[in-house]
Amino acid sequence: GEEVAQTPKHLVRGEGQKAKLYCAPIKGHSYVFWYQQVLKNEFKFLISFQNENVFDETGMPKERFSAKCLPNSPCSLEIQATKLEDSAVYFCASSQSLLRNEQFFGPGTRLTVL
Amino acid sequence: AQKVTQAQTEISVVEKEDVTLDCVYETRDTTYYLFWYKQPPSGELVFLIRRNSFDEQNEISGRYSWNFQKSTSSFNFTITASQVVDSAVYFCALSEDTGRRALTFGSGTRLQVQP
Numbered sequence: 001g002e003e004v005a006q007t008p009k010h011l012v013r014g015e016g017q018k019a020k021l022y023c024a025p026i027k028g029h030s031y032v033f034w035y036q037q038v039l040k041n042e043f044k045f046l047i048s049f050q051n052e053n054v055f056d057e058t059g060m061p062k063e064r065f066s067a068k069c070l071p072n073s074p075c076s077l078e079i080q081a082t083k084l085e086d087s088a089v090y091f092c093a094s095s096q097s098l099l100r101n102e103q104f105f106g107p108g109t110r111l112t113v114l
Numbered sequence: 115a116q117k118v119t120q121a122q123t124e125i126s127v128v129e130k131e132d133v134t135l136d137c138v139y140e141t142r143d144t145t146y147y148l149f150w151y152k153q154p155p156s157g158e159l160v161f162l163i164r165r166n167s168f169d170e171q172n173e174i175s176g177r178y179s180w181n182f183q184k185s186t187s188s189f190n191f192t193i194t195a196s197q198v199v200d201s202a203v204y205f206c207a208l209s210e211d212t213g214r215r216a217l218t219f220g221s222g223t224r225l226q227v228q229p
Contacts, residue, residue: 031215033216033217035216035217041203041221041222043205043217043219045214048214056215056216058214089157091159093159093217095215098215101164103149103161105151105158105159106158107157107158108157108158
């Protein structure tokens with residue numbers, strides 16, 4: 001597609017439940033980045049992929065968070081046993097190449113953990 | 115480590131005023147990229163501009179202009195004749211040319227344009 005698509009738009013989970021977020025990058029883009037935006041301001045990088053391979057996972061919390069980008073499927077970000085502090089907007093961005101590194105963002109998924 | 119500072123938390127102007135949003139960055143890389151994004155109240159992030167560290171030419175796009183000064187590590191953004199639709203949070207971001215390429219964002223400047 002011409003835009004990065006993220007589903008769902010909103011996700012509400014009780015503490016301890018699992019949350020799974022999806023991202024379809026722009027067609028032809030090889031790189032996918034996940035960011036977490038907390039309190040409407042602070043962005044934190046989580047993980048990036050080059051096609052289906054992890055490119056950089058230095059921002060991923062060691063526990064509870066995992067992500068995948070499988071061929072012919074949307075990328076996913078999964079949080080096991082959500083905590084209150086996981087409440088945030090999760091943005092996915094895609095980039096055609098690292099040469100220009102223009103990252104185009106999806107609309108985000110707002111996760112609320114109660 | 116890289117860092118982006120947007121010292122202005124919130125700016126309020128009246129329509130048709132010019133406004134400049136400041137961005138100061140820190141990086142050890144000699145090659146890097148600077149970006150500005152707009153986040154309107156609806157929440158999406160809109161890409162505005164990308165600039166690489168070798169290109170210090172100022173850029174103008176309609177009412178928007180950007181002033182990149184390597185000597186002061188600044189990449190400021192000016193909106194001329196502001197409009198109500200410019201009301202948003204604006205983020206400056208940096209990515210280095212080596213390594214992870216993830217964007218490091220500033221904390222954003224909220225711009226309110228009053229009619």
